[in-house]
Amino acid sequence: MPRKRATIREVARATGLSPAAVSYALRGMQVSEETMERVRAAAAELGYEADPIARALASGRTGMIGLLCGSLEDLWQQSLAVGISRGLREKDRYALILDAVGDPERERVLAQQLRDQRVDGLIVQPVDPAAPFWAELCESLPVVAIGDALAGTAGEVVFDNRRGVTLALEHLAGLGHRRVAVLTPTQASTPDRPADVHVLAEADRLGLDIEVVSAPHDLAAATSAAHEILSTSRPGAVFCFADSIAYGVYAAAKELGLSIPGDVSVMGYDDHPMSGLLTPGLTTVDWDIDGIVRAAVRLIAAAADGGTRRRRVVQEPTLRERGSVAQAPPAPRPARR
């Protein structure tokens, strides 16, 4: 029997004011200092607190920011979510975190759900940046995209993936690797992500013999994908488009008794905190997660507060060398041609 909470009308009655006045007073607008004090006191007395749902219905705003993650199984995205969540709270906003599970259809549904929840803004790491509904969505609320650019967003924190890919592949090529497997989280349903295109282009430029395989972020699943490729095509190096996936390669290598980097070199992409703890440490492309968090929070807060100018922050990567990449062994036999 939870006793009913006080409503604004009761506060109004208690202070002898109109509900409207109370509403204004509590938000610090249009009323005298003195009334404001009186209202505050009465509200405290009655234990009154505005109902966020009613408020959202009436005003169309909630103070919440939606955070739609492409795949929360990716540890890096988990870190990002936690960081953003914290960053927003410092701005007196709070985040609603949703997970699209790598499924573009679910991504669409959830994005709409968030809009319906009246979030003041949406931060998204798109699974499918090319999906048409983004444009529509961007018209009805401020959207900040992380990773890939989206048409019509209020802001974006984009990764210079071209540079990131170059960094990674040049590192590999520079150490003499030729046959490299690329594990990407790309779904079959969303081919041709910009990042993948870069891989192909760079591989071509560097004369690498590339094999692209898609792998999930989930450790168990990534492990079996890695197991498959390590035991069949036996590449000299594996470049993973997420540290999470690289962890799967470590696990698979362990299962197969392969040594890293002795038998196979591994590169990641993210720099998740755990990557430095592995043995050997994972050589990866560092995207400065703190910088991304700060930028995203700043952009969305500004956009939600009405600052409309589209802003773009480009994140530059750095190579974080640790120990999972070694010089390629001299070619056992000349290239097969």
Place this chain on the structure above:
Amino acid sequence: MPRKRATIREVARATGLSPAAVSYALRGMQVSEETMERVRAAAAELGYEADPIARALASGRTGMIGLLCGSLEDLWQQSLAVGISRGLREKDRYALILDAVGDPERERVLAQQLRDQRVDGLIVQPVDPAAPFWAELCESLPVVAIGDALAGTAGEVVFDNRRGVTLALEHLAGLGHRRVAVLTPTQASTPDRPADVHVLAEADRLGLDIEVVSAPHDLAAATSAAHEILSTSRPGAVFCFADSIAYGVYAAAKELGLSIPGDVSVMGYDDHPMSGLLTPGLTTVDWDIDGIVRAAVRLIAAAADGGTRRRRVVQEPTLRERGSVAQAPPAPRPARR
């Protein structure tokens, strides 16, 4: 200029029915099959979808389940959150994930916030299970607690921490360890968690020389806490009350050039997926996260649907031996007394 969405009244007009009838029809109550079809068709035609906010205000229900995590920096809690989020979606509900950052005060605020959001139920991993507001909260909505028991909850998935602690400490004691440091995520503000009490009791029973230190889940912070203790009191073994914290010990050991388990044995508590990947693998207490997720989802769904009977699921741990614990070296000199 996002064109306004259709409302229930427009659907009513289109079908020649009253808004009430439409409302009922869309929820499959009290109307003839034929009307239902007609309404469905019109709704689809107009692209109508019920506004969740208005619905929540009017009905007091949302279909959402709140998930309040004690500290999302704990990787295990992250995994749990992701699992629960997924499990709920399969039940056509969706989770609102919040993070108390290990702060009891924030925990209180967020719990209330969730109640105000009209969540149909709340899953919580309490930072401070002894806080008085829980009892109150449990009266106004179904609560399922994970980890520590809460008075008045609709359900709980409790860990048999007594057993877990026994498992861990007996393992250590059995290998000859005497001086063991215990790193717990306990906040200074919430002493005497049941788990800590068990540690003290068991240590006493096993004749261990215990030093309890609190450490955060965050890798960097955990590392420095571990660094401190490893370099000052140099215990033979460290028992961490969360795998996340154990990761900090690994990092600190690396910094100090200590070998695990040669110089110091390490035990975790959780069994996070990454624990098996470290070198050496982290010996830990496995709580079967999948089982917990399933139980929690089942309990909260049942409770939210009105099943009121209080249910309790006790989770039993198993020891997962990997390689981070070794036989203690023979005492360098007899016990100091």
Place this chain on the structure above:
DNA sequence: ACGGTTCAGTGAACCGCTTCACTGTCCTAT
């Protein structure tokens, strides 16, 4: 003394849906 501003505060109409109490109708049992 007078029109013109400001300022504090009011009433009532929403926001979009749910739900309660009620009206007809048609069917069935007596």
Place this chain on the structure above:
DNA sequence: ATAGGACAGTGAAGCGGTTCACTGAACCGT
């Protein structure tokens, strides 16, 4: 034939805030 139920559907009152258009009063300079 008639009381009694079921059933389909309606009207209007909310849910608890916000906001728009407006009213008085006080203050301004001239």
